[in-house]
Amino acid sequence: MVLAEDLAKQQRSISVAEFFEKNKHLLGFDSPTRGIITTIKEAVDNALDACEEAEVLPDIFVGVKKVDAEVYRITVEDNGPGIVPENVPLVFGKLLYGSRFHQIRQSRGQQGIGISAAVLYAQLTTGTPALVTSRTGSKARAHRFELMIRTETNEPEVVSHEEIDWDRMHGTRIEIQFKSSLAAKKRLVDYLRLTAIVNPHARITADIDGEVTTFERVSSEVPPCPKSILPHPHGIEFGALKRIAAASTGTVEEFLVGSFSRVGKKTADEMIALAKLKPSRKVNKLESDELKRLLDAMQAVKVPAPPAQQCLSPIGEDLICRGLEKEIQLDFIKARTRPSTVHGGHSFIIEAAIGYGGRIPAEGNAQIFRFANRVPLLYQQGACAITNCVSQVNWKGYGLSQQGLPMGPALIMVHVASTNVPFTSESKDAVASIPEIEREVVLVLQELGRELKSYLSRRDKKKQQDDRARAICSIIPEIAAKVSEIVELPLVDTSPIEGKIMRKVVAKKRTNNGQVHIDVNNYTAREVTFVLYNLSRDAAADADPRPDFVDDIDGEYNKVWRCTLGAGAAWQVAYTGAGDGSLDLRGMEDGMKVVVDLDV
Amino acid sequence: MSREEMDALAKERLVGIARGWYDQMRDGIVPFIRLPTRTKQNIAYDDATEVWKYGDKESTRSAATEKSAVHLLKMAYVIWFLKKQLVENRSSTLRELYYISEGWKKAKFAAQDESNLLIEDLEIIAEVQREAFHLRPEEDGASIFGPLRIRETTRRGVREMHCQEDVGEAGYPIPNNVDSLDFIEHDAKFVIAIETGGMYARLMENGFDEEYGAVLVHLKGQPARSTRRVLRKLNDSLGLPVVVFTDGDPWSYRIYASVAYGSIKSAHMSELLATPQAQFIGVQPSDISDYNLPSDKLTEQDVNALKAELTDPRFATDYWRNQIHLQLDMKMKSEQQAFASRGLDFVTKEYLPTRLSEMGVI
Numbered sequence: 001m002v003l004a005e006d007l008a009k010q011q012r013s014i015s016v017a018e019f020f021e022k023n024k025h026l027l028g029f030d031s032p033t034r035g036i037i038t039t040i041k042e043a044v045d046n047a048l049d050a051c052e053e054a055e056v057l058p059d060i061f062v063g064v065k066k067v068d069a070e071v072y073r074i075t076v077e078d079n080g081p082g083i084v085p086e087n088v089p090l091v092f093g094k095l096l097y098g099s100r101f102h103q104i105r106q107s108r109g110q111q112g113i114g115i116s117a118a119v120l121y122a123q124l125t126t127g128t129p130a131l132v133t134s135r136t137g138s139k140a141r142a143h144r145f146e147l148m149i150r151t152e153t154n155e156p157e158v159v160s161h162e163e164i165d166w167d168r169m170h171g172t173r174i175e176i177q178f179k180s181s182l183a184a185k186k187r188l189v190d191y192l193r194l195t196a197i198v199n200p201h202a203r204i205t206a207d208i209d210g211e212v213t214t215f216e217r218v219s220s221e222v223p224p225c226p227k228s229i230l231p232h233p234h235g236i237e238f239g240a241l242k243r244i245a246a247a248s249t250g251t252v253e254e255f256l257v258g259s260f261s262r263v264g265k266k267t268a269d270e271m272i273a274l275a276k277l278k279p280s281r282k283v284n285k286l287e288s289d290e291l292k293r294l295l296d297a298m299q300a301v302k303v304p305a306p307p308a309q310q311c312l313s314p315i316g317e318d319l320i321c322r323g324l325e326k327e328i329q330l331d332f333i334k335a336r337t338r339p340s341t342v343h344g345g346h347s348f349i350i351e352a353a354i355g356y357g358g359r360i361p362a363e364g365n366a367q368i369f370r371f372a373n374r375v376p377l378l379y380q381q382g383a384c385a386i387t388n389c390v391s392q393v394n395w396k397g398y399g400l401s402q403q404g405l406p407m408g409p410a411l412i413m414v415h416v417a418s419t420n421v422p423f424t425s426e427s428k429d430a431v432a433s434i435p436e437i438e439r440e441v442v443l444v445l446q447e448l449g450r451e452l453k454s455y456l457s458r459r460d461k462k463k464q465q466d467d468r469a470r471a472i473c474s475i476i477p478e479i480a481a482k483v484s485e486i487v488e489l490p491l492v493d494t495s496p497i498e499g500k501i502m503r504k505v506v507a508k509k510r511t512n513n514g515q516v517h518i519d520v521n522n523y524t525a526r527e528v529t530f531v532l533y534n535l536s537r538d539a540a541a542d543a544d545p546r547p548d549f550v551d552d553i554d555g556e557y558n559k560v561w562r563c564t565l566g567a568g569a570a571w572q573v574a575y576t577g578a579g580d581g582s583l584d585l586r587g588m589e590d591g592m593k594v595v596v597d598l599d600v
Numbered sequence: 601m602s603r604e605e606m607d608a609l610a611k612e613r614l615v616g617i618a619r620g621w622y623d624q625m626r627d628g629i630v631p632f633i634r635l636p637t638r639t640k641q642n643i644a645y646d647d648a649t650e651v652w653k654y655g656d657k658e659s660t661r662s663a664a665t666e667k668s669a670v671h672l673l674k675m676a677y678v679i680w681f682l683k684k685q686l687v688e689n690r691s692s693t694l695r696e697l698y699y700i701s702e703g704w705k706k707a708k709f710a711a712q713d714e715s716n717l718l719i720e721d722l723e724i725i726a727e728v729q730r731e732a733f734h735l736r737p738e739e740d741g742a743s744i745f746g747p748l749r750i751r752e753t754t755r756r757g758v759r760e761m762h763c764q765e766d767v768g769e770a771g772y773p774i775p776n777n778v779d780s781l782d783f784i785e786h787d788a789k790f791v792i793a794i795e796t797g798g799m800y801a802r803l804m805e806n807g808f809d810e811e812y813g814a815v816l817v818h819l820k821g822q823p824a825r826s827t828r829r830v831l832r833k834l835n836d837s838l839g840l841p842v843v844v845f846t847d848g849d850p851w852s853y854r855i856y857a858s859v860a861y862g863s864i865k866s867a868h869m870s871e872l873l874a875t876p877q878a879q880f881i882g883v884q885p886s887d888i889s890d891y892n893l894p895s896d897k898l899t900e901q902d903v904n905a906l907k908a909e910l911t912d913p914r915f916a917t918d919y920w921r922n923q924i925h926l927q928l929d930m931k932m933k934s935e936q937q938a939f940a941s942r943g944l945d946f947v948t949k950e951y952l953p954t955r956l957s958e959m960g961v962i
Contacts, residue, residue, distance in 0.1 A: 464665075471669035472630070478706065479663060480625055482676040486618040486683060496628035501664070 017154040020117060021124065027117045028379075028427035032180040035121055036064065036074060037188050037378065038427075042114030043076035043174055044192075045375055048199055049108050050080030050172070052225045052313075057217065058202040062192065064182065066209055071126055072180045074118075077173035082136035085143040085161075092119055092132050092174065093147045093156025104419045105226040105311040108375050118176055120149050125179040129159045133173040135166050142166035182209060187378060189213065193327050194369055194376035198315055198415060200323040218322045226313045229419075230261040232306045233271070233298040235345015241295050245283045252294070255283040262304045271297040308340030308347040312417050315374065320353045324413065331357030331459075334451040335413075338444050343436035348418035350440040354448040355411040356455065366400065366410035370431070372421040377429055384430035386414045389441040398449035399456040410452075414441055465594075472501050473508055473596040499523040502594055505530065505565075510598035511579025516540075518583065519572045522565040529564040529587055536581025543575035556581070603753075606732050606779070611686045613726035614679045614733070621676070631672055632662035635721055640864055645913065650876035652862045652914065654724075670706060671718075677707040678718060682733045691734035694719065724868040736776040742827045743771035745804055746815030747787035753780040760784065764809065769801075771818065778829040783838055789813035790961050791834050792881070792952075795821065795846040795855060799936045799947070806948040812962060815840065822855055825866065828873040831859060835875045841961050842875050845952075848883030848893075849933040850905035850924075853915070856880045861914045881955050885927035888934045891951070894941050895932035902933060 020027060028038035040062055051058035056079060063075035083091055094116060119130040135142035146159035182188075185208060192206050196215035201222055204215040231240070233256075248255045256268035263271075272279050275297035277290060286294065315323070320335035335353035342348070360367060370377040370386045381387050387405070395406035406412070422432040431437065476494050484491045498506060498521065505528055508519045516538060522528055534540075535558045540547065543559070551558040563571050585593045601609070621631040636642060636654035644655040663669035681700060685692060692700070697719070698712040709715040719730050730736075748763045752775060763772045775781060792814050794800045800818040803809065809816055815834065819827060835842050844859055846852035860878040862870030888895055898906070906924050909915045915924070927933070939947040956962045 467666045468664060471663055471666040475666065475669035475673055475706065476625070476630070476663055479621065479631060479669065479673050479676050482673070482680055483618045483621045483625070483631075486676070486680050487615060487622050489622060492622055492625045494625055497625060497630055500628050501630065 017120060017149055017151040021120065021151055024117075024121065026426045027114070028429070029117065029121050032070075032125070032178075033184045034379075035118075035125075035178060036072065036180045036182070037184060037191055038114075039074050039118040039121070039176060039178075040064075040076060040188065041191060041375070042118055043074075044195060044204070045108035046115055047076060047078030047080055047172070048195075048202060048374070051078060051202075052223065054081035055222045055225060056080065057220060057222055058199070058204075060202060060204045062204065062206045062208075064188070064206075064208045066182075067177060070179045070181070071177055072182070073175060073177045075173065075175045077168075077171060079168065079171045082140075082170045082172055083134045084136060085134070088132055088134055088143065088145050089147055089156035089158050092116055092130055092145075093149050093158075094154055104231055104306075105228040106313050106373050106417050106419055107226070108373050115174070116149065119147060120151070122176040122178040123148050126177050128177045131175040133164070133166060135168060135170050137170050142168070191376055191378055194371070194378075195374075197323040197327055197369070197413075198320075198371050198374045198376065200315070200319045200326075216326070218326050219319055223313050223315075227310045229306055229311045230259060232342070232345040232347075233260045233263055233301070233303050234342070235306075235420075236260075236295070236298070238292065238295055241298075242288075242291055245286060245291060248283050250283060251279060252277055252281050252283050252286070253279040256298075260298075261306050267301060267303060271301050274300060305340065305342045306345070306347045306419070308349060311419050312340060312347055312349050313374075314349045314351050314417050315415060317351075320351060320413070320415075324353060324355055324411075328355065328360065328411065329358040330355040330360070330411075332452070332455045334448055334455075336444050336447055338440055341436060341440055343418075343422070343434050344420075346418055346420040348416060348421075348437060348440075350437070350444050351415040351417065352441070352444040352448055353411075353413040354445075354452050355413075356452060357409050360409040360411055362409040364407065366406040366408060366412055368405070369411060369413040371413070371415040372423070372428070372431060373417055374415070375428070377431070379427070380424070380429040383424060385433040385438055386416070386431055386441060388433065389438050389445065390414075392438075392442055393445045393449060395449065398453040400452070412445070414445075416441075469502065469506075469594040469596055472498055473506060473594065474598050495521065499568075504591075505585065505588060505593045507532065507583060507585045507593065507595045508598060509534070509579070509583045509596075511577075514576055514578070515574055516577045516579040517572065517574045519570065520563070520565065520585070521570045522567060524592065525567050527564060527566050528592075529562070530585050530593075531587045532561045532563070533584040533586065534559045534561075534581065535584075536577065536579065538575065538577025538579070538581070540575040540577060543573055545573060603780075606728075607686050607689075607734075610726065610728050610732035611683055613728055614683050614686075614722070617722075617725055618676065618679050621672070630662050630664050632660055633672065633675070633721075633725060634658050634660050635724060636868070638720075638864070638867070643864055643867055646870075649871050651870035651874040652867055653870050654867045674701075674704075674707045674709065674714075675718060675722070677701065677704050678715075678722065682722075682735070685734050689734075691736060693736055693738045694730075695738050697735065720865065720868070729869060729872070731777040731779060737824065742818040742820040742823065743773050743800075744815060744817050744830065745771035745800075746791075746809045747813060748815055749784040749786065751782045751784055763815070769804065771800075771804075771816070774826050774830050776826050778826050778833060781830070781833075783834070786815070786838060786840075787813060788815045788838070788840055790956070791815045791817060791831065791840050791842045793817045793819050793823075793831060793842060793844045793859060793878070794936075795819050795844075795852055796936060799845065802937070802944070803948060806945060808948045808952070811948075812953070812956070819844075819846075819855060819859075823859060825869075825873060828859060828875070831878065832873060832875045835877055842878040843881040843956070843959065843961060844878055845881045845936060846883065847933070847935045848885060848888055848927075849898075850902055850909055850927075852883075853880070853909060853920075854905075857912075857914045879959055879961075881952070881959065883934055883936050883938070885923045885930070885932075887951075888927075888932055889930060891939070891942065893934040893938040895934045895938070898927070898931045898933055903928065903931075 029035045047060050048058055059079045061077040065073045067073050129146040129148045133142055133144045141163045144164050145161050148157045150157050196204050200219045201217055203217045206213045253268050256263050275293040314337050317335040317337050321333045333355045337351045340347050340349045391404045395402040400406040400408050422434050424430045424432045480492045480494045502523050506521045510517055539557050540559050547559040548562050549560040565571055579599050583595055585595050624631045637657040637659050642655040642657040643652050646653045661668050663672045698709050698715045701709045723730055744763050746763050751760045803816055834840050844856045846855050862874035
């Protein structure tokens, strides 16, 4: 009895701010190094969301500056619509304050925790307030706040507030100082690059301790802002149903039709009949067990999927490719956007891309880029359903080696866009394992795998053809020369072999004793007209026949000949020169020609 | 066949290969060569000659890919070089050939293994041995000691010598080209091929050759081609039985197998190199226990080698199966010089005479 009373003295409510102060890792602030990335991520997410809502092309500045041995000042500035002065303290100084939590649509941030958690983290490590500047338009002046959070009550504390002049028309700037390190600088740059890839309409400029990088936009179209939709009857839980039912004044039927997406009168009646309720019953008068029956009926009746076009904003195949190609040099890229589907009443779309070759490192595992609602996922790759799906696919069948994950010079990008992305934790690092999502990811990767395979076999075929061309046009003539010498007979002519094997237009360049010879043989069955480009340091003044055109580019001469050759005919030119440089034959499809430079 | 005839034949064969390619190219055919596949899977026992030869599997190498074309180009360069060497009556070692290719640009060899293999290919296609190309290996052959008079045609004239009276303690060194060697007369009853130099010297010191009319041939480990050819020739032309005396471990049994049955690498010349009548004298696994020889434990590799021999068709006889199983059971191996534990004379006075009479050689 006494003990219980003693204990009662200690029992009190905990503010959400206090809770997170003790559980920083839940929000991605587990280490000072990671703190920098999480803060920038939250601020950039907010900036991109705000710009999207205001339909402006995002222009975002990210700054990281060392102010003390261990203290860094993080600045993120955007050209979004700004925040009205009354709301600024709440947005930045109160956890769980936000505009998007109650909306059903695709957005980056949701709960309104992220940026205020960063403010909290700053005040924990350095005790300094966050500096927020915001302006809502040309008619208003900018407002500058110094903000802190009262952890015991989770309420903002305005340290100072003044109106100032700001050269930006509209936008928001936040500056936060906290203890950190730049150990994860590469990861930070990677994060910004990945963000630029999935937000091809954004320009992001980063100044990381004096090092400036700009990620230019590849698209000048603002993606349509996803509109929020009503909840889907399959995606609702008892608590939520009870809450909205209590707030509703109409009949059960009116309630079902008016508060849920994709529910018409017919569907509503079916649900009501199944729940054994009278359609005329007032919904706010329903008993708990009746509501339970209604919920079961809502889940049981077939309802079309939610209207995904409205509430989701996939990047699109073309922009994914352009975004990736801009940041990473690739030999092959293919992207797919799957049709929308549903998990637990929430719409989602899976997009994916596969890149190959170029600058991707050839050693080790393929690179995996994971995104959820246009936000890159940087941590816990191993715990993520996306990674799991990547290893489930049999990549050996698509021409990649594989040890769990695929290996070699490949990159795999997967984007999950959903009104509700199921994360494994609040730090939003990994997508939870949901069968509907996994199924879609595996399907899209298989689709892209087939594309990759067909690219690789085309490439191998081309390689084989080049190999053959080299053997026939360059080595066989040498064999012929040596063999003719051994048997003491006139040099055997190898052009019949060339013609028989190649059945193409063959252009050859070789240089002997300061004379450059270029031969073109038409081994095809029809007449061809070609343009021969020979770029080298040789002016070829004595060329016979004369080039039709010579272009002098900084000491390099691009010599161009135009010619029409009948089937089986040959053409040649010779001039005095050193012979290096390049040779190209145009005017016919790639498959018809073989260009061999015997000087290399 | 005289030396001149041999040179003419080798040259004709080499030029013939080039002529084949010349004609192929003239007819618009991508030049190619055909060769038997040189792997363990393509080795077959030939009843007529009692040796292991290449089977029917052939592979075609056509200059249609860059790699194969370069291979043919290298072969053309080698043929060109060998022809020149034959015409000029010069000779070179396999290693020299490898270095000569330095100046051949695209036809340059990457390693000596490559040029050695290519020469073996040429031996197969031309159906003559590399000695006919005036090519010799750098390793010298082993040596002979015993009641035998030989004649060797050297660059500096014909030399005759007796392999006991005219040679030093090292014996008569076997030349690379066994074709230049003739046996004139002998007073021998059998040939004993010995793996190690120590045992060769022991038999010599103990006068084993004189007492039993034995020709001692030192194998120097895995025997060179010339050594195997001499054994074959001693067996063939003089009708002398050949016995092989090695250590008692799986690797030494393979030395015996290459003497008696031929090797995979040179299966195209098994008829010249292998001596099917050669018998294994020891050290047998049963000797290790019978004579209580000092021994070492079998290593893991030894055990694996023994197990591999159980599936090797060359060891598919009751004798070898019993001996190998016995050795696997006792897990021991002994060197031939382990007989010294019973006195320096034991091997020549007791062991070898007993074994030789068991085998019906003496």
